[in-house]
Amino acid sequence: MAHDKPISRAVIKRLPRYYRFLGELLKSDIVRISSRELSARMGLTASQIRQDLNCFGGFGQQGYGYNIQELHEEIGHILGLDQRMDAILIGAGNLGRAVANHMDFDNRGFHLSAIFDENPQLIGQRIKNIPIEHTDKMESFCKINHPMVAILCIPKTATKAISDRLIALGVKGFWNFSHYDLLNQHSGIIVENVHMSDSLMTLSYEIKELLKEKS
Amino acid sequence: MAHDKPISRAVIKRLPRYYRFLGELLKSDIVRISSRELSARMGLTASQIRQDLNCFGGFGQQGYGYNIQELHEEIGHILGLDQRMDAILIGAGNLGRAVANHMDFDNRGFHLSAIFDENPQLIGQRIKNIPIEHTDKMESFCKINHPMVAILCIPKTATKAISDRLIALGVKGFWNFSHYDLLNQHSGIIVENVHMSDSLMTLSYEIKELLKEKS
DNA sequence: TTTTATTGTCAACACATTTGAAAAACGAAC
DNA sequence: GTTCGTTTTTCAAATGTGTTGACAATAAAA
Numbered sequence: 313m314a315h316d317k318p319i320s321r322a323v324i325k326r327l328p329r330y331y332r333f334l335g336e337l338l339k340s341d342i343v344r345i346s347s348r349e350l351s352a353r354m355g356l357t358a359s360q361i362r363q364d365l366n367c368f369g370g371f372g373q374q375g376y377g378y379n380i381q382e383l384h385e386e387i388g389h390i391l392g393l394d395q396r397m398d399a400i401l402i403g404a405g406n407l408g409r410a411v412a413n414h415m416d417f418d419n420r421g422f423h424l425s426a427i428f429d430e431n432p433q434l435i436g437q438r439i440k441n442i443p444i445e446h447t448d449k450m451e452s453f454c455k456i457n458h459p460m461v462a463i464l465c466i467p468k469t470a471t472k473a474i475s476d477r478l479i480a481l482g483v484k485g486f487w488n489f490s491h492y493d494l495l496n497q498h499s500g501i502i503v504e505n506v507h508m509s510d511s512l513m514t515l516s517y518e519i520k521e522l523l524k525e526k527s
Numbered sequence: 528m529a530h531d532k533p534i535s536r537a538v539i540k541r542l543p544r545y546y547r548f549l550g551e552l553l554k555s556d557i558v559r560i561s562s563r564e565l566s567a568r569m570g571l572t573a574s575q576i577r578q579d580l581n582c583f584g585g586f587g588q589q590g591y592g593y594n595i596q597e598l599h600e601e602i603g604h605i606l607g608l609d610q611r612m613d614a615i616l617i618g619a620g621n622l623g624r625a626v627a628n629h630m631d632f633d634n635r636g637f638h639l640s641a642i643f644d645e646n647p648q649l650i651g652q653r654i655k656n657i658p659i660e661h662t663d664k665m666e667s668f669c670k671i672n673h674p675m676v677a678i679l680c681i682p683k684t685a686t687k688a689i690s691d692r693l694i695a696l697g698v699k700g701f702w703n704f705s706h707y708d709l710l711n712q713h714s715g716i717i718v719e720n721v722h723m724s725d726s727l728m729t730l731s732y733e734i735k736e737l738l739k740e741k742s
Numbered sequence: 743t744t745t746t747a748t749t750g751t752c753a754a755c756a757c758a759t760t761t762g763a764a765a766a767a768c769g770a771a772c
Numbered sequence: 773g774t775t776c777g778t779t780t781t782t783c784a785a786a787t788g789t790g791t792t793g794a795c796a797a798t799a800a801a802a
Contacts, residue, residue: 320758322757323758324729324732324733325725328722328724328725328728329708329725332706332724332725333708346780346781347780347781348779354708355712357760358780360758360759362782363759363782363783366782366783370781372780373766373767373768373780374766374779374780374782375767375768375769375778375780375781376779376780377779377780377781378781391728391731391732391735392731392732392734393728393731395731395735406624406625409621410622410624411625414621414622415723415724420724420728420731421727421728460734485733485737487726487730493548495570502730502733502734502737504727504730504733506726507544508626508629508630508721509543509547509631510543510547511702511719512630512635512636512637512702512719513543513608513635513636514540514542514606515700515717515719516606516607516610516635516636516637517539517542517606518539518700518717519676519700519717520606520607520636522699522700522715523699537790537791561747561749562749563748572792573748574791574793575791578750578790578791578792585749588748588749589747589748589750589797589799589800591799591800592747592748592749
């Protein structure tokens with residue numbers, strides 16, 4: 313059932329979206345769904361769905377389709393959402409607070425266990441009942457708790473130094489919202505750069521093109 | 528100089544990153560850069576950079592490289608960052624406030640001109656000196672100001688209804704942070720879904736894989 | 743004028759997506 | 773209970789797209 317072929321990055325990037333749609337379907341009373349039906353709802357081709365899901369072994373049944381609950385659980389498992397890795401947040405400004413409050417870490421495979429900031433005024437405040445500590449405390453915290461992931465909501469000038477400290481402390485993954493490009497050049501370190509700005513610029517380009525077409 | 532070949536989406540997605548790196552280089556005293564040098568800094572191949580930039584015409588010079596300032600400006604222009612399209616924000620909760628405060632709209636081709644929310648307690652408060660108005664006022668505002676883009680930081684249950692209203696009012700682009708998948712099925716409408724959750728799940732998968740390799 | 747550096751471009755390659763044919767499972771009819 | 777047609781997956785092959793490597797052309801430097 314579990315194939316050993318390396319799964320392409322393109323497929324992995326689509327899995328969360330499948331997971332989301334299947335989660336919605338779970339709330340309805342529909343039990344099964346065909347690739348064709350799902351493709352119509354998601355706006356992609358049925359063959360792509362079939363091929364994607366097949367990378368992980370056949371969850372579907374001919375003449376029946378896919379069982380929604382089973383498929384949802386299986387994708388969740390593939391993504392590792394059923395694990396519970398400790399994550400820490402660095403930077404409790406506007407963005408950090410929004411991320412901490414807005415994201416459902418516990419249903420995404422993570423548990424937010426500490427928050428750090430450099431601003432003395434913020435120390436002691438609580439977000440989601442987690443106290444904000446000074447970044448000086450990062451070392452002592454990590455040596456005891458060994459968080460796997462750090463969420464970086466800090467200015468780009470601070471990013472390099474902070475990430476180096478955290479790598480030395482055994483942090484393996486970064487969810488990076490800062491405008492600094494963390495390259496995953498260190499082997500054994502995973503970086504997911506978010507870069508909302510880039511997404512906004514892409515939108516700018518596309519709207520410009522749209523208006524150009526019309527004229 | 529301006530080729531008419533359709534530019535692939537993959538190239539467009541890379542442009543903001545080039546723009547960012549070139550912006551950093553501008554601050555140094557370096558005037559020119561070769562594709563090889565830039566590729567080393569950005570962690571990709573030199574030939575990809577040359578091919579990407581060539582889509583828009585030859586900005587480089589053999590034996591010299593690329594002039595950083597010229598290239599930076601040119602990419603900014605291609606992305607449309609020198610335009611100033613009106614954008615409105617819907618939803619002034621945690622996330623909406625963070626987006627409004629954190630993003631540098633004016634250097635990304637947009638101008639944030641109004642903020643709407645349904646929560647009566649927020650009405651009248653100001654973010655970046657823009658007053659929060661009730662969503663009831665969207666219609667009258669749009670009929671006068673014709674904003675081109677809407678930024679959606681609202682619950683997924685509200686997304687469909689709000690976006691339909693805005694499309695009817697002439698909004699052409701959506702920067703969608705809600706967990707609802709806006710498909711750009713309406714022709715003439717551009718949607719950029721952000722989905723931070725998806726990015727977090729991808730990170731979860733990759734860390735899981737990393738840990739698996741080691742064992 | 744020669745040498746060196748570096749682009750622009752094209753062809754080969756790798757990767758991703760789509761198509762098509764075959765096999766499997768379901769459900770209805772007998 | 774068996775058969776048959778339909779649905780739908782699975783697997784393999786073909787197409788399409790994106791990336792990389794090689795090299796001729798060209799500009800700068802010496």
